Amino acid sequence: xxxxxxxxxxxxxxxxxxxxxxxxxxxxxxxxxxxxxxxxxxxxxxxxxxxxxxxxxxxxxxxxxxxxxxxxxxxxxxxxxxxxxxxxxxxxxxxxxxxxxxxxxxxxxxxxxxxxxxxxxxxxxxxxxxxxxxxxxxxxxxxxxxxxxxxxxxxxxxxxxxxxxxxxxxxxxxxxxxxxxxxxxxxxxxxxxxxxxxxxxxxxxxxxxxxxxxxxxxxxxxxxxxxxxxxxxxxxxxxxxxxxxxxxxxxxxxxxxxxxxxxxxxxxxxxxxxxxxxxxxxxxxxxxxxxxxxxxxxxxxxxxxxxxxxxxxxxxxxxxxxxxxxxxxxxxxxxxxxxxxxxxxxxxxxxxxxxxxxxxxxxxxxxxxxxxxxxxxxxxxxxxxxxxxxxxxxxxxxxx
Amino acid sequence: xxxxxxxxxxxxxxxxxxxxxxxxxxxxxxxxxxxxxxxxxxxxxxxxxxxxxxxxxxxxxxxxxxxxxxxxxxxxxxxxxxxxxxxxxxxxxxxxxxxxxxxxxxxxxxxxxxxxxxxxxxxxxxxxxxxxxxxxxxxxxxxxxxxxxxxxxxxxxxx
Numbered sequence: 021x022x023x024x025x026x027x028x029x030x031x032x033x034x035x036x037x038x039x040x041x042x043x044x045x046x047x048x049x050x051x052x053x054x055x056x057x058x059x060x061x062x063x064x065x066x067x068x069x070x071x072x073x074x075x076x077x078x079x080x081x082x083x084x085x086x087x088x089x090x091x092x093x094x095x096x097x098x099x100x101x102x103x104x105x106x107x108x109x110x111x112x113x114x115x116x117x118x119x120x121x122x123x124x125x126x127x128x129x130x131x132x133x134x135x136x137x138x139x140x141x142x143x144x145x146x147x148x149x150x151x152x153x154x155x156x157x158x159x160x161x162x163x164x165x166x167x168x169x170x171x172x173x174x175x176x177x178x179x180x181x182x183x184x185x186x187x188x189x190x191x192x193x194x195x196x197x198x199x200x201x202x203x204x205x206x207x208x209x210x211x212x213x214x215x216x217x218x219x220x221x222x223x224x225x226x227x228x229x230x231x232x233x234x235x236x237x238x239x240x241x242x243x244x245x246x247x248x249x250x251x252x253x254x255x256x257x258x259x260x261x262x263x264x265x266x267x268x269x270x271x272x273x274x275x276x277x278x279x280x281x282x283x284x285x286x287x288x289x290x291x292x293x294x295x296x297x298x299x300x301x302x303x304x305x306x307x308x309x310x311x312x313x314x315x316x317x318x319x320x321x322x323x324x325x326x327x328x329x330x331x332x333x334x335x336x337x338x339x340x341x342x343x344x345x346x347x348x349x350x351x352x353x354x355x356x357x358x359x360x361x362x363x364x365x366x367x368x369x370x371x372x373x374x375x376x377x378x379x380x381x382x383x384x385x386x387x388x389x390x391x392x393x394x395x396x397x398x399x400x401x402x403x404x405x406x407x408x409x410x411x412x413x414x415x416x417x418x419x420x
Numbered sequence: 421x422x423x424x425x426x427x428x429x430x431x432x433x434x435x436x437x438x439x440x441x442x443x444x445x446x447x448x449x450x451x452x453x454x455x456x457x458x459x460x461x462x463x464x465x466x467x468x469x470x471x472x473x474x475x476x477x478x479x480x481x482x483x484x485x486x487x488x489x490x491x492x493x494x495x496x497x498x499x500x501x502x503x504x505x506x507x508x509x510x511x512x513x514x515x516x517x518x519x520x521x522x523x524x525x526x527x528x529x530x531x532x533x534x535x536x537x538x539x540x541x542x543x544x545x546x547x548x549x550x551x552x553x554x555x556x557x558x559x560x561x562x563x564x565x566x567x568x569x570x571x572x573x574x575x576x577x578x579x
Contacts, residue, residue, distance in 0.1 A: 070559040077544075078568055082575045113451050240479050240505065243533025256480070256505050351450040354501050354512065356482065365501065367485045378569075382483035382501070390536050419559060 035063050040404065042071050048145065049415030053392070053404065060400050065393045069386075072419035080379035084345030085111050086185060088376060093179040095381055096417040098141055101127075101134040101170070102359040103381075104183035109264055110355035110366040111185050111376075114348045115320060122311040123187040124266045129200070129303035130173070130182065131265075131357075132296040136207070137166040138360035139289045139296075143214060146286070146409040150227045155217050162210050165203045172196050186321035187314030197304055204304075207297055215290060228282035232395040232407040235280060242391040245384055246362025247292065248411050250276045251284035258358040265357075269306070272299050282410040289412075320346045345374030361385055361412050383417040423447055430454060432511055435476065436466055455499075455512040463515050464525040464551075470502065470511075471530050478502040478511065481531035486541040490571040495519035496547050500527070517547065526552040544569035 041052035050071035056064040076095060080088040092107045093100035105127055112118065119127070144159030167177040173192045174182035182189050218224045234244075236252040249256055257274040259267045275291035277284040314321050322341050323334035340346075352369040365382030388411045395407040427433070427447040433456055436443040443466055446457040458466055470478040480503040487497040500513040517524055526549035528534045538549045539558040546567035549555055557564065566573055 070557075070561070073559040075568060078575060116451065241532045243481060243531070245480075254505060256503075261503075261505075261508050262510070352455075352487075352499065353451050353453060354483070354485075354499070363482060365483050367483065367499065367501075369487055378485070378487045380483070380485040382485075386536065387533060390533060 048408070048413060051408070051413065051415055055401065055404065057401060062396050062399055062401060062404060065396045065404065067389055067392050069389070069418050072415045074420070076420045077379055077381065080376055082375065084374050085348070085376055086341070086345065088379060089184065090179070090181050093181055094416060095383065095420055096359065096361070096385070096414045097178060098138045098414055099134045099360050100178060100180050101130050101182060102357065102364060104181060105131050105265065106355060106357045106359070106364045106366040108183045108185050109357065110353055110368045111348070113353045113355055114351065114368055114370055117186055117315055117317055117320065119187045120312045120315055121266065122308050123313045125303050125307045126188060126192065126313070127183055127265050128267065128270065129300050129307065132299045132303070133166050133169060135296045135360045136293050137163045139293050142289060142412050147218060149405050149409045150224070152217065152224065155214055158210065158214060162207065169196065169199055169203065172199060184314070186317055191313055200300065200304060204297055204300060211290065211293060218286070225283065227406055228286060231282045231399065231403050232410055233279070233281045234391060234394055238394055239280070239391065242394065243387040244362070244391055245387070246358070246360070247285050247288040248362065248388050250274065251288055252280040253278040258356050258363055262356060264355070270299050270302050282406050285410045347372055347374050359384055361414070362388060381420060383420060385413040385417040389413050389418055432456065432476065436469065439469060453512060455514050457514045460515050460517060460524055463513070464527065466513070467527045467530045477504040477506040480505055481527070481533050484534060484537040484541060486545045486547060486569070488545055488569060488571045490519070493518055496522050496545060498524060498541065498547070522547040523550055525550050528552055543567070546570065
């Protein structure tokens with residue numbers, strides 16, 4: 021946050037300053053954009069952020085490695101499992117630990133469902149921003165199904181904290197895969213419904229085609245990642261470039277378009293939902309019905325409950341993990357994953373104590389938002405709404 | 421030099437050392453991640469080389485992370501995480517600065533994305549960036565006192 025010195029003189033040939041936000045509904049949270057307008061044309065746009073800053077990175081330093089997982093849910097609250105995954109993988113890298121294959125496949129399945137849910141919210145809210153009300157209601161209907169699956173496995177709809185260091189929190193309940201399958205069976209036809217409403221809709225075209233255009237060079241320079249970067253013709257996807265959590269074993273495509281406008285970003289997210297459905301199907305086939313969901317790492321990963329009842333060591337480890345935590349070797353790691361919004365990077369530094377010395381989240385929304393000025397300058401004020409929506413920002417993640 | 425043979429062979433470090441023997445102070449690897457430690461004086465030009473040379477192609481600056489090592493000096497440590505999209509490689513650059521003179525050359529002219537990352541580090545740690553076009557607080561209110569991510573700043577804040 022900070023003040024912006026701007027020319028406030030109005031009149032012919034002069035600019036007018038308009039405060040958009042922090043309570044504007046289309047800013048999806050508390051984003052304030054200082055717009056300098058010449059008539060209806062945006063001369064300069066300055067995003068002002070920080071209204072939702074809660075000091076998550078500082079709080080992480082005061083918690084043990086396991087406790088900090090609950091904070092990661094709250095960064096990007098529309099993709100909590102992606103954040104859980106990024107953080108857990110970073111700490112696992114620091115420890116030199118790997119989750120068992122079964123846990124890895126379940127993680128892939130759930131993060132892809134997260135991507136579907138997040139993109140559904142995006143399509144719905146973006147449509148409502150641009151005046152199409154019904155799509156929102158349809159999208160939330162399907163999103164609710166995904167939320168129910170999350171609730172089934174973790175007990176929580178949004179703040180899941182389901183991925184833990186070394187594996188998963190709980191064994192998923194019996195029958196959960198049937199529920200996933202049911203969702204997958206209806207999803208393609210539902211996607212068709214949304215597309216019927218939007219993809220060839222003339223008003224939708226007018227509001228998105230050729231709006232918010234950015235070149236590949238500018239997008240990379242501004243650090244854009246995710247669908248926003250891929251709409252400019254760059255196929256950078258962390259899942260393909262630097263595979264993690266067994267993504268290398270899955271067969272899927274990375275949709276890319278070259279227009280670099282709002283419409284391309286819309287089409288990409290729809291295409292990504294289709295790819296995610298493909299990945300979820302493969303993951304369902306890969307997940308072994310039985311097997312460990314947590315790796316064997318005494319003193320780091322909590323022992324199975326059954327063992328605690330029969331083995332003294334297991335009970336001692338359990339007590340130590342939850343009272344004092346565990347101490348990874350000193351060092352720093354940076355783990356990048358592909359969140360629904362782009363590259364989510366988690367930097368964890370250890371000083372050999374049970375609490376992380378420094379945790380940094382490279383939030384894709386924070387970085388992508390920087391490109392807003394580039395997208396809207398020289399365009400009409402109505403396009404600002406389309407552009408804010410299209411880069412898919414989550415203010416919780418921007419401000420952390 | 422006490423580096424293992426394998427790390428001395430690191431192509432990126434070799435490339436930088438061929439340009440200026442002083443450009444890379446040390447190369448080390450932890451958990452499969454290579455880190456090049458650069459002296460502050462070489463950061464800006466090394467960044468230009470890494471981003472500009474076609475055979476390196478580090479066109480994406482993912483992130484800059486500042487770490488406060490208080491009370492150890494040099495206190496502030498900046499980690500630059502770079503990705504080369506054309507070559508599918510990653511590297512981390514590290515620059516350390518003393519608490520009495522926390523100034524680092526800005527890399528915003530090389531990678532425009534550094535603008536907000538550097539503002540965040542200035543806001544949270546109080547490290548200043550020379551040549552930054554618009555260095556002001558980004559997350560905290562502008563009249564905030566202190567830099568919250570410093571280790572001598574209490575978690576619950578000053579009351």
